[in-house]
Amino acid sequence: MPPKQRKIAIMGYRSVGKSSLSIQFVEGQFVDSYDPTIENTFVKTTKVNNQEYELKLVDTAGQDEYSILPTQYSVDVHGYVLVYSITSPKSFEIIKIIYDKVLDMSGKIKVPIVLVGNKKDLPMDRVISEGEGLKLAALWKAQFFEASAKQNECVSDIFHTMVMEIEKANGNLQEKENNSCSIS
């Protein structure tokens, strides 16, 4: 069977680690420098539940409360990874605004979403508790992970779960992959 093609947009406030998560997943490395993204696309083939997928990741420019989402982010995007940093209260506020905008733009009541609290390798700087992330994800009925792009913790789980959420939304029920990262 040919790989199924799926497009995933990665969104969130500036500097939360959108590029780092994408690069860690696609290239298996972490670069400890900060280079603000304009927009980048990464492609990676991966297997989920014995099916090959060609994932196109759209690493977006960081959004803030004033950003107007380009309509291209609703065209043929199958799912959204919404990222905040556990070290940034602002990024947690902004992710709620982005969620509303994504839903508005899509015109649907539910779109496949995975919520990610990144930078969990910085416990001393933590300001957003796991419980707060979990509560927000429950409100959205979305899957939730805390992750570290730096330490490659739970990164591939994010994207595999995203694929399963997309399949679920398409009416293709999937068996849950065993994964120790999922918080519910």
Ligand SMILES: Nc1nc2c(ncn2[C@@H]2O[C@H](COP(=O)(O)OP(=O)(O)OP(=O)(O)O)[C@@H](O)[C@H]2O)c(=O)[nH]1
């Ligand atoms: N400690 C730690 N630092 C991280 C992690 N992920 C990203 N960073 C750092 O945070 C900074 C921003 O990371 P980026 O991946 O560029 O963030 P971004 O969300 O793509 O930023 P924009 O392009 O401005 O939207 C960089 O200095 C990264 O090295 C992580 O999991 N842990």
